[in-house]
Amino acid sequence: MRENELRRLLGGGGRGINGWVAIPDAFAVEQYAAQGFDSVTVDLQHGAADVGSLIPLLQAIALGGATAMVRVPWNDPAYVMRVLDAGAYGVICPMVNDAAQARAFVQAGRYPPLGSRSAGPFRATHVAGADYVSAANDHVLLLAMIETREAFENLDAIMSVEGLDGVYVGPSDLALSLGKPSTLAPDDPEVLRTMAGIAEGARRHGLIAGVHVDGPATALQRYEEGFHFCTLLNDVRLLVDAARRMVGELRGAGPAETSKTY
Secondary structure, X not given: OOOOHHHHXXXXXXXXXXXXXXXXXXXXXXXXXXXXXXXXXXXXXXXOOOHHHHHHHHHHHHHHOOEEEEEOOOOOHHHHHHHHHOOOOEEEEOOOOOHHHHHHHHHHHOOOOOOOOOOOOOOHHHHHOOOHHHHHHHOOEEEEEEOOHHHHHOHHHHHOOOOOOEEEEOHHHHHHHOOOOOXXXXXXXXXXXXXXXXXXXXXXXXXXXXXEOOOHHHHHHHHHOOOOEEEOOOHHHHHHHHHHHHHHHHOOXXXXXXXXXX
């Protein structure tokens, strides 16, 4: 099976840079993915893409040279199995709040005996290799989103679920769950302590920890705090920020502030 380059990078101690796609246009995604990202994630939860438009986006990410991942809309086995069969090399699952939900996610994402994924990789076997079914459990990344107070309280139990590769922090939802303002660059002490606890927990369990950030400066800080890969602003936000900045500068307003939210 073709190697998962993001897994290889992170397993070797490297720092990953992840892109985030909300625009379901293969041409735009191909150009975006070719800008040096280690991986690019198609967002089926809060982006405009759906399962029906997914395959051209996965193809575009591959042409751009990045590892293709998907955030599924919810912890639903139909979504998890479908995006993996389509050729995603990693799945990020939102709102995993306890060990039972983590186990359900793993069950859908792993072939027996580790899980109960049904065999039918209609695209994956042709792009990843003829041995896909026998090798996928060792290559596909399964990442549970930790983005609520409840999930943090159950962190050790979630991270102890066999077959889970790591966790992914959504700072905006995590902050909201803690009663704080939604932001990708939190400065609230409770939010920062919680995020640090998640990164520390991942290290303790030997798991991967990823996180959404608002830009390179915050990403460098998160790496130092123990996160293994960071997601920069999504394609929509980058487009809007760049356009706003140029229009503002042309009109004499000076550089516009970039977004600190999703």
